[in-house]
Amino acid sequence: MAKVIRYVGRESHFKGKTLFEIAANLKSCKGRVVYRQGFLKDPEKTFVILEDVKPNLSNEDFKSGTVTGYRVFRGHKFDRLFQINSGMKQDWHLIPKAEEAEFCKIDKVFQVVDTRPSTMTLPPVMAAKLKSLGTEMSQLTEIPMKYPKKKGKRLL
Known part of the structure; x- marks a missing residue:
């Protein structure tokens, strides 16, 4: 009688x-293009151009090590090397050499749009307090908002 294999848990x-x-x-993996299945959910292209892969040879199943590469995230190309920390996930796919040029064409780029409001209406208690003080600010109904500036272009 054959044993029945029963899987427990989520797929x-x-x-x-x-x-x-x-x-x-x-x-040689230098210059090869890989992507994760999860990267395909966005309309803009996201992939990694591999530079160096160093597997941990003390581990038998080749599921750990360090990977560095150039990242293209939602159409934005980054000039510096990144260390890929998700190399052990079984979600990576290699693009064949013949299809790399076509796959790496960037046709759509994600644009970061600042949708934060530039002004805010005064809270009722604060407006009443300003009116009772009788200052020149008692006529204000809105105050300008100031946001801290972020250093550099952060998309990740």
């Missing part, structure tokens, strides 16, 4: 290989 949403399994099958 994994990861469909693919780890970065280290992909790199083990390549002669």
Whole structure:
């Protein structure tokens, strides 16, 4: 009688290989393009151009190590190297060399739009307090908002 295998728990949403399994099958992974299945949910393209993959050789299953590469996030290309911390997730896919040029064409870029209000209406208690003080600010109904400036272009 054959044994019945019974799986317990939720089905994994990861469909693919780890970065280290992909790199083990390549002669040189420098310049190769990979993406995660989760990156496809956005209309803009997100992928990684691999620079260096160093698997942890003391681990037998090749599911740990360090990966560095250039990131393209929602159409924005970043010039500096990033360390990819999710290389062990079984969600990575390799783009074939013949399709890399077509896949890497950026046709849509995500634009960050600041939707924060520039003014705020005064709270009723504060407006009443200003009127009772009789200052020149007692006529105000709205006050300008000031937001702290962020350093650099942060999209991630």
